Amino acid sequence: xxxxxxxxxxxxxxxxxxxxxxxxxxxxxxxxxxxxxxxxxxxxxxxxxxxxxxxxxxxxxxxxxxxxxxxxxxxxxxxxxxxxxxxxxxxxxxxxxxxxxxxxxxxxxxxxxxxxxxxxxxxxxxxxxxxxxxxxxxxxxxxxxxxxxxxxxxxxxxxxxxxxxxxxxxxxxxxxxxxxxxxxxxxxxxxxxxxxxxxxxxxxxxxxxxxxxxxxxxxxxxxxxxxxxxxxxxxxxxxxxxxxxxxxxxxxxxxxxxxxxx
Numbered sequence: 171x172x173x174x175x176x177x178x179x180x181x182x183x184x185x186x187x188x189x190x191x192x193x194x195x196x197x198x199x200x201x202x203x204x205x206x207x208x209x210x211x212x213x214x215x216x217x218x219x220x221x222x223x224x225x226x227x228x229x230x231x232x233x234x235x236x237x238x239x240x241x242x243x244x245x246x247x248x249x250x251x252x253x254x255x256x257x258x259x260x261x262x263x264x265x266x267x268x269x270x271x272x273x274x275x276x277x278x279x280x281x282x283x284x285x286x287x288x289x290x291x292x293x294x295x296x297x298x299x300x301x302x303x304x305x306x307x308x309x310x311x312x313x314x315x316x317x318x319x320x321x322x323x324x325x326x327x328x329x330x331x332x333x334x335x336x337x338x339x340x341x342x343x344x345x346x347x348x349x350x351x352x353x354x355x356x357x358x359x360x361x362x363x364x365x366x367x368x369x370x371x372x373x374x375x376x377x378x379x380x381x382x383x384x385x386x387x388x389x390x391x392x393x394x395x396x397x398x399x400x401x402x403x404x405x406x407x408x409x410x411x412x413x414x415x416x417x418x419x420x421x422x423x424x425x426x427x428x429x430x431x432x
Contacts (some may be wrong), residue, residue: 171394171404171406172199172230172232173197173198173199173405173406173407173408173423173426174192174198174408175192175201175407175408176203176235176364176409177201177206178201178409179409179410179412179415180203181203184209185207185213186214188206189224189227191416193227197229198230199230199232199405200224200230200231201231201362201407202233202235202262203235204236204255204258217258217261217262218261221263230263230264230405231262231264232264232266232407233259233264233265233266233267233336233405233407234262234264234267235268236268236269237270238252238255238270239270240269240270240272240287240294241287248290249297252297255269256297256303259301260302264303265304265361266334267303267304267305270308270310270313271287271291271307271313271314271315272314273313274312275311276315276317276324277320284324287314287324288324288327291333295328295330295333304333304334305332305333306362307321307324307325307333307335307336308336309321309335309338309342309352309356311341311342311344316341317345317352318342318351318352318356322355325359334359334362335359335361336360336361337353337356337360337362337364338364338365339365339390340366340368340388343387343388344375346372350393353393357400360402362407363397363405364407364408365408365409366380366383366418366422367380367383367384367385367386367388367390368380368387368388369381369386381418382418382425383408383426384422384429385425394406394426394429398430408423
């Protein structure tokens with residue numbers, strides 16, 4: 171099991187500062203938000219140079235994170251966003267791009283919208299074949315993949331080996347879904363994992379408080395032990411947002427190191 175952190179929560183940080191932070195904290199990789207990739211290209215040059223820089227710091231890119239959901243944007247915009255993500259992933263030797271499916275709960279979407287999203291994912295997966303990069307569907311509330319059952323049904327409907335899942339137990343907790351049974355159901359589809367914790371306010375989501383990984387609602391020690399028992403050898407990516415994101419990531423890393431060897 172390898173550790174990374176997701177830079178979607180550090181959008182205001184310069185990519186060079188993000189890389190320095192990853193090196194200082196001895197991470198194994200950086201789950202890169204596509205905006206940081208664009209920033210590097212604009213400010214410093216080709217992504218081949220970024221790959222070389224990351225190699226020098228022994229950092230891999232387990233995922234390139236997009237916010238594409240195949241519904242909000244038009245079909246051509248979506249296709250172009252996916253193409254850019256796949257191109258970046260190939261240049262950075264990343265195995266995966268992160269996307270979402272839809273922008274509303276699975277039980278509230280129409281059969282027509284579901285089918286159209288499935289068709290677009292099939293096209294994206296065929297495109298991904300040409301780049302030899304997988305598409306990681308994040309399991310997330312208020313999307314078509316908001317429960318283990320919905321995610322598995324969506325994967326079955328798309329029916330392409332390039333489509334995998336990104337597991338995040340905190341996203342399931344929002345809908346009061348227990349992450350360990352969910353892991354059992356979806357483990358065979360998982361290519362990447364996001365890890366965080368909250369003291370969640372179910373009455374007012376905006377009052378929920380992020381905490382380091384071993385201090386919130388979820389028993390993340392038990393979750394990580396289960397990953398070890400299952401011999402998961404992929405990346406676990408710490409993901410935090412807001413002005414204290416780096417602080418939560420550092421404290422989470424300290425907690426992890428105190429319990430698990432690296």
